[in-house]
Amino acid sequence: MTTPLPSSVTAPTTAGMDAATTVRMEQAGLDALAHAFEDPNGLGGAFSRAVEILLGIQGRVVVTGIGKSGHVARKIQATLASTGTPSLYVHPAEASHGDLGMVQPDDAILAFSNSGETTELGDIAAHALRTGQPLLAVTSKATSTLATTATLALTLPAMPEACPMGLAPTTSTLMQLAFGDALAVALLRYRGFTATQFGVFHPGGRLGARLLTVRDVMHTGNAMPLTAPGTPMRDVIMEMTHKALGCVGIVGQNGELAGLITDGDLRRALDHDLTTTLAQNIMNPRPLTINPDALASEALQVMNARKRPVTSLFVLNADRQPIGVVHLHDLIRAGVG
CATH class of the missing domain: 3.10.580.10 (CBS-domain)
Incomplete structure (x- = not known):
């Protein structure tokens, strides 16, 4: 049974058009990201260097971020782990209260922050500087604090958010997600990760069935x-x-x-x-x-x-x-x- 709208609420007759606008704005962000990857002197070159760094470490990729970027970071960490790149997520606020102990000397840190000015990432960045660990910063602001203190800044194109107020992270988080998927797939390819190995990490459900031998x-x-x-x-x-x-x-x-x-x-x-x-x-x-x-x-x-x-x-x-x-x-x- 459909619940009627309150009398004070106008039926959203143009909601479908609004949705199409949102998707097109986010699609424009992905198109801009794809073009940026093709620039060997910009994001493309930095991305290749990031892959080289992560393939060369002996430890894990420590993925971090807070807010909406934190949710994206958790997904990217899960994708990395399931495709052959050892990784873990560390919450920036918890890192300041003992979880920095989870970060080992052979690890690299992958930090997500659209603005690059996220206060909570400060202790993790400082830890990386003290220990000499690689800190890879994914941000839209090349001049931000995080980008300038990182070992390698991976600057995503600055695109308008799909939110009509330009405030809610929408386009930016989708671009971060696509960046993380691109990174996981690149590492998978260069590691020679096979479907059989993938099956070892996915034994359950329909995906596990598809990977049975x-x-x-x-x-x-x-x-x-x-x-x-x-x-x-x-x-x-x-x-x-x-x-x-x-x-x-x-x-x-x-x-x-x-x-x-x-x-x-x-x-x-x-x-x-x-x-x-x-x-x-x-x-x-x-x-x-x-x-x-x-x-x-x-x-x-x-x-x-x-x-x-x-x-x-x-x-x-x-x-x-x-x-x-x-x-x-x-x-x-x-x-x-």
Whole structure:
């Protein structure tokens, strides 16, 4: 049930237009930021230096900021941590009351302040100066106290806030957020951070499911339906029925996968005498297979790529020997499908 507006309140008939204006102003800020990154003598050059500094430290990136910049700093710290850059957030006010002890000699400090005159950042900046730790300042004022005392000033374009009074941090915080994402992605790339490593830090939820590998969900050992090329089809059917994966792998003398028989192959072979027909007469000698370290989502793509989708894939090692079987139902249960 919709609650009626109080009689003293006028219905916001132009709210949609106001929202579009807000988004366009913030978009202009992002466009200005993108152009600034392309300037090797300005923000682009400073950004490259920041990446170099952070790749060279032995400790963590200590991210800090207060107010709206503090909320942005917390998000950036979380993104850094989840993409392979050890980091932590330190609240500037708490730093003055003991939390400076969290900052270690091998750390670097990444401080966010739109004005660069945030009083609460003073003790953290002074600590960095005393210890010689790198202090990277992200601000819109190149002449601010924070920028001039920092090891490296990363000056964002000064753009109007989307707030009609020009006061509430809107455009500026969005630009800070985009800057932090750009920094995290740059560090990720230069570290060679992989999807598998990303999965280690994201084991839960749908994202974790997308980062599962085939090895995580495959059937192994005695659960694999296997037989030899000379096996009579009646025994092949027994093996397929017993293992209940809808297929049987045909293994050669050297243990390599020589072929595959699916329940579909059985239906197509009903005109054969199954008491005398051998597995090698029915098998598909070129079955689809997959690597154990492939993502489970990749296995699903392989299954769906054929005009006639398959429901099982044999997993092979480097010698083309079967070490597992992954079934469509396993992927669905794991949340991949």
